[in-house]
Amino acid sequence: MSEDRRVLGRRTPRNEDPRLLTGRALFVDDVQRPGMVHVAFVRSPHAHARLGAIDASAALQMPGVLGVYTADDLGDYWQPGPLLVPPPPVSGMEFHERTQVPLARDKVRHVGEPVALVVAESRYLAEDAVEQIFVDYEPLPAVVDLVAALEPDAARVHDDLDSNLAAFVPQSRGDYAAARAEAHLVLARTFDYDRGASAAIENRGVVAEWDPREDRLTIWDTTQAPIPVRNGLAAMLGLSEHQVHLIAPFIGGGFGPKIMMFYPEEVLIPWLALQLGVPVKWIEDRSENFYATTQERGQIHEAEIAVDTEGRILGVRDRFLHDTGAYDPYGLTVPLNSQCTLLGPYRIPAYDSEMRAVFTNKTIVTPYRGAGRQHGVFVIERLLDLVARELDLDPFEVRRRNFLQPEDFPVDQTIIYQDFQPLVYDSGNYEPLLDQARQRIGWDQFLESEQPNARAEGRLLGIGVVAYVEGTGIGPFEGARVQIQTSGRVTVVTGVGTQGQGHYTVLAQIAAEQLAVPVTSVDVITGDTDQFHWGTGTFASRGAVVAGNAVHAAAVEVRAKTLAIAARLLEVTEDELELVDSEVRVVSDPTRSMALGTLAAEANPMRGAVTPGTEPGLEATRYFGPHRGATASGAHAMVLEVDPETYDVTIHRYVVVHDCGRILNPLIVDGQVHGGVAQGIGNCFYEELVYDENGQLMNASLMDFLLPTSLDVPRVEVGHEETVSPLNELGTKGAGEAGAIPTGALFAQALENALDLPGLEILQIPLNPSKLWHLVQRARAAHTSAG
Amino acid sequence: MNEPNPTREIEFEVNGTTFRRAVEPRRLLSDFLRHDLGLTGTHVGCEHGVCGACTILLDGQAIRSCLLFAVQIDGAHLTTVEGMTPEPAAPMHPLQQAFQRHHGLQCGFCTPGFLMTLLPFLEENPDPTEDEVRHAISGNLCRCTGYQHIVDAVLGWARERAAAAAEGEGREPTP
Numbered sequence: 001m002s003e004d005r006r007v008l009g010r011r012t013p014r015n016e017d018p019r020l021l022t023g024r025a026l027f028v029d030d031v032q033r034p035g036m037v038h039v040a041f042v043r044s045p046h047a048h049a050r051l052g053a054i055d056a057s058a059a060l061q062m063p064g065v066l067g068v069y070t071a072d073d074l075g076d077y078w079q080p081g082p083l084l085v086p087p088p089p090v091s092g093m094e095f096h097e098r099t100q101v102p103l104a105r106d107k108v109r110h111v112g113e114p115v116a117l118v119v120a121e122s123r124y125l126a127e128d129a130v131e132q133i134f135v136d137y138e139p140l141p142a143v144v145d146l147v148a149a150l151e152p153d154a155a156r157v158h159d160d161l162d163s164n165l166a167a168f169v170p171q172s173r174g175d176y177a178a179a180r181a182e183a184h185l186v187l188a189r190t191f192d193y194d195r196g197a198s199a200a201i202e203n204r205g206v207v208a209e210w211d212p213r214e215d216r217l218t219i220w221d222t223t224q225a226p227i228p229v230r231n232g233l234a235a236m237l238g239l240s241e242h243q244v245h246l247i248a249p250f251i252g253g254g255f256g257p258k259i260m261m262f263y264p265e266e267v268l269i270p271w272l273a274l275q276l277g278v279p280v281k282w283i284e285d286r287s288e289n290f291y292a293t294t295q296e297r298g299q300i301h302e303a304e305i306a307v308d309t310e311g312r313i314l315g316v317r318d319r320f321l322h323d324t325g326a327y328d329p330y331g332l333t334v335p336l337n338s339q340c341t342l343l344g345p346y347r348i349p350a351y352d353s354e355m356r357a358v359f360t361n362k363t364i365v366t367p368y369r370g371a372g373r374q375h376g377v378f379v380i381e382r383l384l385d386l387v388a389r390e391l392d393l394d395p396f397e398v399r400r401r402n403f404l405q406p407e408d409f410p411v412d413q414t415i416i417y418q419d420f421q422p423l424v425y426d427s428g429n430y431e432p433l434l435d436q437a438r439q440r441i442g443w444d445q446f447l448e449s450e451q452p453n454a455r456a457e458g459r460l461l462g463i464g465v466v467a468y469v470e471g472t473g474i475g476p477f478e479g480a481r482v483q484i485q486t487s488g489r490v491t492v493v494t495g496v497g498t499q500g501q502g503h504y505t506v507l508a509q510i511a512a513e514q515l516a517v518p519v520t521s522v523d524v525i526t527g528d529t530d531q532f533h534w535g536t537g538t539f540a541s542r543g544a545v546v547a548g549n550a551v552h553a554a555a556v557e558v559r560a561k562t563l564a565i566a567a568r569l570l571e572v573t574e575d576e577l578e579l580v581d582s583e584v585r586v587v588s589d590p591t592r593s594m595a596l597g598t599l600a601a602e603a604n605p606m607r608g609a610v611t612p613g614t615e616p617g618l619e620a621t622r623y624f625g626p627h628r629g630a631t632a633s634g635a636h637a638m639v640l641e642v643d644p645e646t647y648d649v650t651i652h653r654y655v656v657v658h659d660c661g662r663i664l665n666p667l668i669v670d671g672q673v674h675g676g677v678a679q680g681i682g683n684c685f686y687e688e689l690v691y692d693e694n695g696q697l698m699n700a701s702l703m704d705f706l707l708p709t710s711l712d713v714p715r716v717e718v719g720h721e722e723t724v725s726p727l728n729e730l731g732t733k734g735a736g737e738a739g740a741i742p743t744g745a746l747f748a749q750a751l752e753n754a755l756d757l758p759g760l761e762i763l764q765i766p767l768n769p770s771k772l773w774h775l776v777q778r779a780r781a782a783h784t785s786a787g
Numbered sequence: 788m789n790e791p792n793p794t795r796e797i798e799f800e801v802n803g804t805t806f807r808r809a810v811e812p813r814r815l816l817s818d819f820l821r822h823d824l825g826l827t828g829t830h831v832g833c834e835h836g837v838c839g840a841c842t843i844l845l846d847g848q849a850i851r852s853c854l855l856f857a858v859q860i861d862g863a864h865l866t867t868v869e870g871m872t873p874e875p876a877a878p879m880h881p882l883q884q885a886f887q888r889h890h891g892l893q894c895g896f897c898t899p900g901f902l903m904t905l906l907p908f909l910e911e912n913p914d915p916t917e918d919e920v921r922h923a924i925s926g927n928l929c930r931c932t933g934y935q936h937i938v939d940a941v942l943g944w945a946r947e948r949a950a951a952a953a954e955g956e957g958r959e960p961t962p
C-alpha cells in the first residue's frame with residue numbers, strides 16, 4: 001500500500017462533483033428567502049448622453065411595485081466605487097482615477113449603465129415597471145474608436161479631464177535606439193486585438209437579507225472575492241465586519257469579471273435590504289450580462305523589433321493603446337500584464353514600451369482569463385514569426401535562438417509587474433517545451449507528407465507553434481485553517497472562493513497528503529466569511545499556489561501536533577511513530593496505534609487543562625504570502641485546415657505542453673488547459689463584441705455572440721514538464737490561464753502557414769471567415785500589383 | 788397585489804410526483820420549476836434557448852424549459868436532474884458517476900443540462916462514436932471544460948455499460 005500514499009500529483013476525481021451532478025449544489029439564484037422582493041434595473045440605451053428627468057410616476061402605480069430608486073434617492077450612499085488597484089510605482093507615470101457609480105447621475109457613459117432600479121414583488125412585475133419609467137436623455141457623440149478617442153477634438157467620456165487619456169505608463173530597459181542602430185533588420189507592424197466577453201454560463205447575482213434580531217446582514221454574491229467584498233460593503237454600510245456575512249456559494253464560472261468590485265448591483269442590493277427590512281434579490285439576465293458585466297481585450301500595438309543577422313533580438317519598441325471602457329476601477333492590471341508578458345520567454349536586451357489607457361463609451365474593462373497577457377504574447381510571437389520569414393528561419397529556430405537559458409534563472413526583467421514587484425522569473429526551462437510540442441504534433445511528418453499531400457488535393461492545411469510565459473500565483477496572501485475532527489474527518493477552511501477550479505479537491509489533497517487520510521475524508525469550506533475571514537480572492541491563477549501553500553503549512557503544523565500528542569499517549573518518541581491510514585501507529589509495533597479522531601478528542605480534554613504553551617484541538621491556521629509570483633510557461637502547437645471556398649477553419653490537432661511547476665492534480669490541470677484553449681479558440685475565431693460607431697453593441701445575445709461548441713473545439717493533447725518553483729514549499733505555479741494565452745498568436749501563424757500567400761500577414765484578433773477572406777483578397781491584390 | 792393576474796390550473800408529474808398548481812400564463816417553465824417547485828438543479832444561462840443549461844425531459848424528450856410556459860405542461864411527465872438520483876445517499880446514476888470519473892464538469896452550472904440532453908440520446912444510441920456524442924451535445928454550451936472530458940465521460944460510460952452487459956450474458960468482456 002505504501003506506494004499509494006502519495007495523493008499529490010494523482011489524477012484524483014473531485015469531491016465537489018456529486019453535489020453538482022445531482023443538482024443539490026447551491027448557486028446564488030437558488031437562494032429563496034421568505035418575503036423576498038426582486039429588483040430590475042433601468043439601464044441606459046445610449047453609450048453617451050446627458051441625463052435629464054426620470055419619471056417613475058406610472059411605474060409606482062403598478063401592481064406589486066414597492067419602490068423606484070434613482071441616484072438622488074441614495075443620499076450619502078451614492079459614492080464612486082473604490083480604486084481596486086492603485087497605479088504602479090513607475091516614474092513618469094500618469095493615471096486618472098474615474099470609478100463607476102451605483103446609479104448614473106448627470107451623465108451615462110456606456111450602454112447598460114444603471115440609471116434607476118425598481119423593487120417589486122416579483123421579477124416579472126419589476127420588469128413590467130421598468131418599461132414604464134421614462135428617462136430624458138440628451139445623446140452626446142460616443143467615444144468608440146481607440147485612436148480617435150485621443151484626437152484633440154474627440155468628445156470626452158469624463159468632462160473634467162482634458163482628454164480621454166486614462167493612464168500613461170512608460171517602462172523601458174537597455175538602450176533601444178542603440179539596439180536599433182546596430183540591427184541587421186528592423187520590422188514594424190500594427191497589431192489589433194479586439195474585445196470579447198467572458199460569458200460564464202451563470203450570470204451574476206446578489207441576494208441580501210437583514211436580520212434585525214441579530215443585527216446582521218447576509219449576502220449571497222457571485223463573486224470571486226468574498227472577503228474583500230464583505231469588508232468593503234461593511235465599510236460602505238457603516239456596519240462592522242462581523243455584522244456582514246458574505247457567502248459566495250458555488251459560482252457558475254468566473255474567469256475574472258466576477259472579481260470586479262464593486263459592481264453597482266453589488267452595492268445597491270445590500271443597501272436595499274437594510275432600507276426595506278426584507279430579503280432582496282437581483283439576478284442578471286443574459287442581455288444585462290453583455291452590457292453590465294466587465295469585458296476585456298481591446299488594444300492596439302505599434303511595435304517594432306530589431307534583430308541581428310542570426311535573428312537574435314536586440315530590442316523591442318512598443319507603443320500601445322488600451323481600451324479601459326468608461327471607468328478604470330481595476331487600475332492598470334490588464335495593460336501592465338500586456339506590457340510585461342510581451343517579454344515572454346526571450347532575452348530582450350532593450351525594451352522601450354509606452355502604454356496609454358483610454359476611456360471609451362463602452363463597458364468597463366477588467367481582467368478576463370489571460371488578463372492582457374494574450375496581447376503581449378500576440379505581439380512578440382508575431383514579430384518573431386515575421387523575423388523568421390525575413391531570415392528564412394523555422395519557427396522553432398527563431399525561438400530557440402532567443403530563449404532564456406536554464407542557467408539564467410532567476411531572471412530579473414527589471415520592469416514593474418502587476419503586483420508592483422520587479423518582474424522576476426523564478427525558474428523555467430523552455431527548450432524541452434518546444435521539443436515536446438514538435439514531437440507530439442508530428443511537425444516533421446506534417447511538413448514532409450501531410451501538408452504536401454493535402455495541397456495536391458487542393459486542401460489548405462497549416463501548422464504552427466508558439467511559446468509563452470505566464471506570471472501566476474501573486475500575493476498578497478491567503479490563509480487556511482486545518483482541523484482534525486473527533487470523527488476523524490479533516491476540515492480545511494479558507495477564504496479564496498471557487499468557481500470550478502477544483503479547490504474542494506486540490507486543497508483536500510494537500511491536507512490528505514500530510515495527515516494520511518483519504519481525500520474524500522477532507523471537507524473543504526470556502527467562500528463563507530463566517531468560516532474564514534482573511535483573504536484576497538481567486539484571480540491570476542493563484543488559488544492552488546497561494547491558498548494551497550497556506551493549507552500545506554497548516555496541515556504540516558497539525559501533523560506535528562498530532563504526532564506530539566500521540567507520542568505522549570503512546571509513551572514513545574515522535575520519530576518512532578508514523579501516520580498511516582487515518583491513524584498514528586508505532587512503526588515497530590503497528591498494533592499500538594490511535595485513530596486520528598481519538599487523538600482529536602484527547603487534544604480537547606473535558607477534564608484537566610491544556611498544557612501551557614499549547615492550544616486545544618488538532619488545529620492550525622497558517623498564511624502564505626508569496627514575495628512575488630511564479631512564472632509558468634508553455635508551448636502550444638496546432639494543425640488546422642482552411643476551407644478554400646468559405647474560409648471556415650477546422651482545427652484538426654491541438655497540443656499544449658505546459659510547465660506549471662509541481663502538478664497537484666493532473667486531471668484538474670488538464671481540465672483547466674482544455675477550458676482555456678476552448679476560450680482561446682473562441683476568442684480567435686468566434687467571439688467578437690461588435691460595437692457600432694454609436695457605441696451600441698450589435699451582438700448582445702448568445703445567438704449572435706458565438707461561443708464555441710463541442711463541434712468547434714478540438715481534442716487537446718496535454719504534455720507536462722515540471723520545473724518546480726523555488727518560491728513555495730509545494731513547488732507549484734498557477735495553471736488557470738495557460739490554455740487561453742497564446743492561442744491567438746498560434747492561430748495566426750498556422751493560418752499563414754495554411755494559406756501560404758506572399759504578403760499575407762495576420763496581425764489582428766478576433767478573426768472570422770469574412771475577415772480572413774478580406775485579408776486574403778488584399779494580399780492577393782497587393783501581390784499582383786507589386787508583381 | 789391589487790390586481791392579481793389571472794392564473795390557470797395545471798396538473799403534471801415531475802420525477803414521479805404528481806402536482807396540481809395554479810400558474811400565471813406568462814410564467815416560464817424554467818422559473819416555475821426553479822422558484823415555485825424548488826427544483827433548482829435546472830439552471831438558467833440565457834433564457835433565449837441557446838445555452839441548454841435549462842434542459843429537462845418532457846415526456847422523455849429533451850427540451851429547453853426557458854422556451855416553454857408552465858401552462859404548457861398540463862398533463863405532461865417531466866424529469867429534471869433531481870430525478871436522476873432521487874435519494875441523496877444512493878449511488879449516483881452511472882452517467883453522473885462517469886462525469887465525476889472523467890472530470891466532465893468544472894463549475895458544474897451547465898452540467899444538469901448536459902445530463903438531461905444525454906439521457907434520451909444514450910437511450911437511443913447506447914454505443915455512440917465520439918463524433919455522434921459531439922453532435923448530440925452541440926446545442927449545450929459549456930464555458931469551462933472545452934467539452935473534451937464531457938465527451939470522455941460519455942464514451943467511458945458507454946464502454947463500461949457494454950462491458951457490464953457482456954459480463955451479464957456470461958461472456959468475458961472483450962479485451
Ligand code: FES
Binds near residue numbers: 837839
Ligand atoms: S436558459 Fe434555456 S437555453 Fe439557455
Ligand code: FES
Binds near residue numbers: 500891893898
Ligand atoms: S462546467 Fe462550467 S459551464 Fe460547463
